[in-house]
Amino acid sequence: MSRIVNLSCQAPSSSESDARNRGVFVKGLTRFVVSDNFQVMPVSTSAIISILTKLGVMDTDTIEERTFDIGVTEVLKLLQCSLVSKTPLTDVLLAREEVPELRNEDSLQRISLTHGILENQSERNGETSVTLVVCKSKKVVCYAEASKDFVDLLFSFLTIPLAYLMNGMHGGRSRGCISHLYNSVTDLDAKKYLKSNEIKEILLNPKIVPGSGYKNSFSEHAIKTKYESSKTSFPISTMNGMHGGFLQDPAMFTVTDDLVVTPISPISDLSLLEKFKISLNDIYVCEVQVGKEEACRLLAASSVSESALTDTFMRQIPKDALISDVDAAW
Incomplete structure (x- = not known):
């Protein structure tokens, strides 16, 4: 204050x-x-x-x-x-x-945010890109390599x-x-x-407290609020630097399918593939865009699912890109 x-x-x-x-x-x-x-x-x-x-x-x-x-x-x-x-x-x-x-089944069918929190979802302003590492045979997102913009978006969910x-x-x-x-x-x-x-x-x-959310997320649509006592009315002050998000720039992070965020490390990324018994030839790497619609789906998935990245982004990946070597042999 x-x-x-x-x-x-x-x-x-x-x-x-x-x-x-x-x-x-x-x-x-x-x-x-x-x-x-x-x-x-x-x-x-x-x-x-x-x-x-x-x-x-x-x-x-x-x-x-x-x-x-x-x-x-x-x-x-x-x-x-x-x-x-x-x-x-x-x-x-x-x-x-x-x-x-938390379970995956019917998770996104139980929650409907497609016309709710974000207005004009067809607009694509405020997009950021994320690199996904996908297991072709299991058709799941193993993890994402993301900049601070995407992680700021995820952290802003905690302020809603x-x-x-x-x-x-x-x-x-x-x-x-x-x-x-x-x-x-x-x-x-x-x-x-x-x-x-x-x-x-x-x-x-x-209302979301001004300055507590990511600049391109839901907070920009929230009406600024006041906290009042019986005799005094005062606005919540915006913390210094909050307009730029929560993280320092530049920074890159690894985000797992269940939204565990860690600083990016090649050793850690390889250990994730080893943990899930995924071979390198079963990997598909692609870049996806994250706009308002994707942010909406991601927020919904984070509330009800342990595979938020898969539930949000698998629909964007071409089916022919997910053909594994085993499927091709058949």
Whole structure:
């Protein structure tokens, strides 16, 4: 920050009126029912019956009440499971042994970003190029050799709020259930359950902090925002040098299919091929362009897949280039 801002803090009161004003988003005394798939509803008999009916629970004798302490560890696990699981409460609080993992199958069919986050995707301004090393027989991208522009784009994904991503899906769903939280806020009566209509807007359409994203990525379309206290309004200052991205220039990197980024090294690249048992004559090297459409697909794939490069770029590679020596012999 470029200057110091003093915020007044009143002593807490035990009165009911003050209790109603506590909290961040919802009114202090409001109570909710949260289903296993993170659907949030105001407490009511109909809401509880609806949840139990969907689960096929007809006998109340089979229901057991438990109380859990939720700390930082549980919150982080719930966030992780919300991205990959339809039952995060069960997975985290009941300590299910098999926690769902990210998988490739149907990953890009479960999330639709093609008309959402980025406007005018047909425009090709802001492109960068990436060199892909592809295994012809397995038809997968082994790794990419990329400049700082592409890695800056990948790192900028970390600055995008989840709700900003959900808003861009336009009804698309990921493997997890984070979209149910977004839809729950959409359905809630702001005057009755939330602290204000402005709070609801913040939850549904969060803005990216100016200067925190890559210059050619989603951040350029975000509206600049302010953080406000009760008496003081001040803009978030842009950090020095952030307009040029996150990395120093020049720099080259190796990006694996599951988006592990390391400084480029011939020894490391060869070790990747050895790790996956890929021979040199089974390799196809090509250069692809990364524009807004590819960035959109890459963001989608990074949310639900362990093979983000393959899911994003294999469609751009000519099929005849992927004919391996074994296929040619046949």
